[in-house]
Amino acid sequence: MNPSLHRLALAAAVSAVLCAAPLAHAAVTAEEARALGQSLTAIGAEKAANKDGTIPAYTGGLTTPPAGYKPGDGMRPNPFAGDKPRAVIDAKNMAASADKLTEGTKALLQKYPSFRIDVYPTQRSVAFPKFVAENTAKNAVRARTLNDGKSIEGAHAGFPFPMPKTGHEAMWNHLVRFNGQAYESKYRNLSVDASGRATLATEGISVQEYPFWDTGKTAAETFWRIKLSYTGPARRAGEALMLIDPLDIGTKDRRAWSYLPGQRRVKVAPDLSHDTPNPGTAGATTFDDTFIFNGSMDRFDFKLVGKKELFVPYNAYAAVYQAKQDELLKPNHLNPDFVRWELHRVWVVEATLKEGKRHVYGRRTFYLDEDSWAALASDAYDARGQLWRTGFAYMAPSYDVPAPYTDMFGHYDLVSRVYSLTGYIAETGGLRHGKPLPEREWTPDALAGAGIR
Numbered sequence: 001m002n003p004s005l006h007r008l009a010l011a012a013a014v015s016a017v018l019c020a021a022p023l024a025h026a027a028v029t030a031e032e033a034r035a036l037g038q039s040l041t042a043i044g045a046e047k048a049a050n051k052d053g054t055i056p057a058y059t060g061g062l063t064t065p066p067a068g069y070k071p072g073d074g075m076r077p078n079p080f081a082g083d084k085p086r087a088v089i090d091a092k093n094m095a096a097s098a099d100k101l102t103e104g105t106k107a108l109l110q111k112y113p114s115f116r117i118d119v120y121p122t123q124r125s126v127a128f129p130k131f132v133a134e135n136t137a138k139n140a141v142r143a144r145t146l147n148d149g150k151s152i153e154g155a156h157a158g159f160p161f162p163m164p165k166t167g168h169e170a171m172w173n174h175l176v177r178f179n180g181q182a183y184e185s186k187y188r189n190l191s192v193d194a195s196g197r198a199t200l201a202t203e204g205i206s207v208q209e210y211p212f213w214d215t216g217k218t219a220a221e222t223f224w225r226i227k228l229s230y231t232g233p234a235r236r237a238g239e240a241l242m243l244i245d246p247l248d249i250g251t252k253d254r255r256a257w258s259y260l261p262g263q264r265r266v267k268v269a270p271d272l273s274h275d276t277p278n279p280g281t282a283g284a285t286t287f288d289d290t291f292i293f294n295g296s297m298d299r300f301d302f303k304l305v306g307k308k309e310l311f312v313p314y315n316a317y318a319a320v321y322q323a324k325q326d327e328l329l330k331p332n333h334l335n336p337d338f339v340r341w342e343l344h345r346v347w348v349v350e351a352t353l354k355e356g357k358r359h360v361y362g363r364r365t366f367y368l369d370e371d372s373w374a375a376l377a378s379d380a381y382d383a384r385g386q387l388w389r390t391g392f393a394y395m396a397p398s399y400d401v402p403a404p405y406t407d408m409f410g411h412y413d414l415v416s417r418v419y420s421l422t423g424y425i426a427e428t429g430g431l432r433h434g435k436p437l438p439e440r441e442w443t444p445d446a447l448a449g450a451g452i453r
Contacts, residue, residue, distance in 0.1 A: 027154070028163045033140040036162055042133030044162030045370040046345060050309060054122060054343050058371065061127025062399045069400065074185070074430025076398065078317035079125070080340075085118040089311070100311050100343065102367060104379045104390020107414055112332045117341040123315050124344075126371040126395075127402035131215050132178055136162050145169060150250025150297050157215050159373060167302030167349045171366070173373035174293065175245075176223050180403040182209045182436040186231075186428040188325070191282050194417035196331025201282040201420065203428075204230040208407075209436050212247070223247050225442060228280070237261075242447045243272060249296045257444050266444040274299060275360045284420040285389070285411045286360065292375035292391050292409060293366055299359050300351035307345050310367060312376040314342040316394035320408050321426050328426075333419060334410065339394070345370045346377075361388070369395070372404035389413050401433055 041047055041058050049057045065071075066079040089097050091109045098106065108115045135158025143155035149168025152160055160176065161169035189201040205228070212223040225244040230236045238261035246252045256272040259265070273295050277283035288295045313319075316339060319328060323338040351364040362385065367377040372395070380389040393406040408423040425431055440446060 027139075027141050027143050027161075028165075030141050032163060033137060036137050036140060037133070040162070041371070042162075043128065043136050043159045043371075043373065044164075050345070055309065055345060056122060056124060058124045061371075061402065062123075062125040062397060063127045063402050065399050071400065072432070074425070074432045076317060076321050076396065076400070076430065078315075078322065079399065080120070080123055080315055080317070083120050083123075083340075085120055087119040088116055089119060090116040097311070100309055102310060102312075102377050102379060102390070103365070103387055104377065104392075104412070104414075105311070107387055107390060108333060108412060111414065114330075114336075115333045116336045117311055118336060118339070119311055120315070120340050120342055122342045122344060124371055125315055125397050125399070126369075126404050127397070127399070128178060129402065132158055134158070135215075145172065146248075147250030149302065151248045153247070155212075155247075156217070156219050157213050164304060164347070167304040167351070168297060170304050170347050170349050170368055170373075171293065171297060171302055174291075174366070174368050174375045176210065176212045177372060177374045177406075178213060178403055179208075179210070179405055179407065180398065180401050180433045181211075181213045182207075183431055183433045184208075185407075185423070185425050185431045187422075188424045188428060189280050189282075190325070190329060190421045190424060191284055192329055192331065192419050192421075198325070198329040199282070200233050201284070202230055202236055202280045203232040204228055206423075207437065211436070214436070221246055221248070227442070227447065240447050241269065241272065242442070242444075244442065245295065250298065254295060257447055259447050264448075266448050275358075281411075281420045281422060284413065284418055285391075285422075289378075289380075289389075289391060289411055290422070291407065292378045292393050293364075299354055299357040300364065301354055303350045303352070305348040305350055307370065308348050308367075309343055310346050310377075311341045312344055312346060312367065312369070312395075313339055313392050314344060314369075314376070314395045315397070316340050316408075317396045319394050319426075320396040320405075321430060323426055325424065325427055328424075329421065332417065333412065334421070344376075369404075372397075372406070374404055374406040376406065388415060398431065398433060403433070405431065407431075 047058045068077040094109045139155040139158045139160045143160035164170040184207050188203040192198045207227045211220040227242045230239040240259040244255040256269045258269040275286045319338045347368040349366045361380045362383040363381040365379040378391040382388045391411040393409040410421040412419040
């Protein structure tokens with residue numbers, strides 16, 4: 001063969017292979033990663049205080065439980081109970097702080113005269129076990145996204161992208177966020193309608209695990225799994241469901257099963273994802289509203305906008321562990337007396353619906369805490385571009401692990417005037433961290449045994 005033609009043929013073959021291969025994004029360089037533990041924290045947050053000192057420097061977080069905490073107890077006393085608000089923002093004075101409010105927060109302030117945010121001194125309380133820092137440094141130079149950002153490889157037991165360059169990388173940090181490897185809670189999901197009446201959507205036992213954080217293994221195929229066993233209301237008692245999400249969720253679907261006691265059998269449930277109305281919140285949210293965002297990123301394009309200083313719920317121990325249900329759930333919104341807000345730096349990610357894809361939301365904005373990578377707030381827009389729902393997660397770190405905890409969250413529907421609260425545990429025994437269940441407990445047969453028949 002003519003040498004020139006051979007080179008052309010070889011180039012064409014290489015091009016064909018590259019086009020056929022899943023699109024991958026490279027990790028940061030070793031030189032870039034040196035900033036971790038220096039100017040940046042071990043997981044990529046800015047160590048330094050902000051310019052005016054309203055966000056302090058990071059000094060390691062809270063790792064010593066306060067007085068009154070009983071080891072092994074599911075309830076956690078508020079370590080900042082003595083703090084007083086440094087500002088109160090309501091509809092009358094919100095304009096002065098508009099640049100530090102999410103669009104959803106502004107909408108709530110404008111819509112409900114009784115809504116306000118009490119701003120407390122910023123406490124950078126998030127802390128992690130030592131192995132998280134060590135493995136995050138390793139992941140930084142080897143982790144990659146695949147399949148247009150929908151999958152990852154080369155990461156285990158540490159944040160995959162402490163210095164994200166894309167929206168998908170930032171969102172993966174949230175999806176695999178460290179809440180501890182395994183934990184259990186008895187929870188309630190509650191809804192408040194436009195008249196102010198609170199009703200129980202579901203209650204039950206939640207068992208969650210993140211095999212991604214198993215330091216006894218060098219890799220994991222699954223990053224998150226959950227088993228829910230419903231105990232109420234009466235019409236739902238005995239139902240159960242199980243969801244398992246793979247790291248390669250870009251090419252493999254979520255595995256999901258449901259158990260209905262009336263049928264006495266486990267059914268594959270492929271619709272328990274994306275914008276399917278979530279029965280656990282009486283349909284007030286979608287499945288991928290869970291934890292502010294949950295599941296596959298295949299329906300949106302995710303753009304990393306950058307960092308911003310915003311008021312977000314943080315160190316919300318009073319709401320998560322102390323507030324009685326009737327005290328916390330008020331008409332139109334949670335009782336502001338129990339919700340602590342602080343100024344924090346957050347990563348802003350814009351999600352726009354892909355052409356040809358279907359979802360009830362046309363656009364979404366996510367706000368990820370720089371110290372934990374947990375999504376603390378979201379704004380969701382309808383197909384017309386109008387703000388429809390806004391969500392907030394109520395950060396209350398488990399200082400005894402140590403691990404952030406953001407599994408109590410809520411969404412406000414600005415159109416129907418309904419709001420939901422998911423993961424309420426203050427009157428049910430709180431949250432207990434523990435050891436992972438045996439693999440045999442994560443099978444469809446085991447799910448049937450979890451239901452009350």
